[in-house]
Amino acid sequence: MATNKALDSTIKVLDTTANPAPLGLMGFGMTTVLLNLHNAGYFELGSMILAMGIFYGGIAQIIAGIMEWKKGNTFGTTAFTSYGLFWLTLVGLIMIPGMNLGEKTSLPAMTAYLFMWGLFTAVMFFGTLRANRALQFVFLSLAILFFLLAARDATGSAAIGTLAGYEGIICGLSAIYTALAQVLNEAHGRVILPLGQVK
Incomplete structure (x- = not known):
């Protein structure tokens, strides 16, 4: 039986779209810093943090996740979309009781x-082990942050909450650094801010 060689050939498309990771990392990083400034006791939980959670932490990360999907990056898609939806659910947990749509979460x-x-x-975090040290730090410090916040709520300890706030500020700043390093390194075509590439 004859085969059609034209149908058997592979078409390769060069991806010239922009790197969406800095957008996702900035949305995550800036929102995380601001929320954890609140957790550390510097200001109240107000509309500024909620708006950042909806638009930059939430929607911008979801957009970055969709862009990563288009690039075939399963890790980036899962990470950015999930954390974007984390911010939206967190805002929902805060706002829903105030709108009389549900009880306050225990x-x-x-x-x-x-x-x-x-x-x-x-x-x-284990998915970052073949990426770079900066991204590894972001995910490791974020895991620690979530566990500290869980411990705060489990124990009612204000001290753990404050510690989580400062740890979260470091986590958020590391994400901002990782995002800006990618932007500047790409813009200049050389390493301006090192990411600690894994060899």
């Missing part, structure tokens, strides 16, 4: 919520 329920995000992040 501390045991919040502990479970934060622990599950910590578990997810801990497993995702």
Whole structure:
């Protein structure tokens, strides 16, 4: 039986689209810093943090995740889409009781919520081991942050909450650094800010 060689050939398309990771990392990093400034006790939980959670932490990361999907990056798709939806669910947990659409989430329920995000992040950390040191630090520090926040809600300890706030600021700043390093390194065509590439 004759085969059609034209149908058997492979078409390769060169991907010239932009790297979406800096957008996702900036959305995550800036929102995380601002929320954890609140956790560390510097200001109240107000509309500024909620708006950042919806638009930059939430929607911008989901957009980055969709763009990673188009690039065939399963890790990036899963990470950015999941953390974008984390921010939207967190805002929902805060706002839904105020709109009389549900009861305020109990501390045991919040502990479970934060622990599950910590578990997810801990497993995702292993996906960074072949990436770069900067991204590894972001995911490891984020896993620690989720577990600290879960411990805060499980114990009611204000001290753990404050510690989580400072740890979260470091985590968020590391994501901002990783994002800006990618932007500047690409813009200049050389390493301006090192990411610690894994050999």
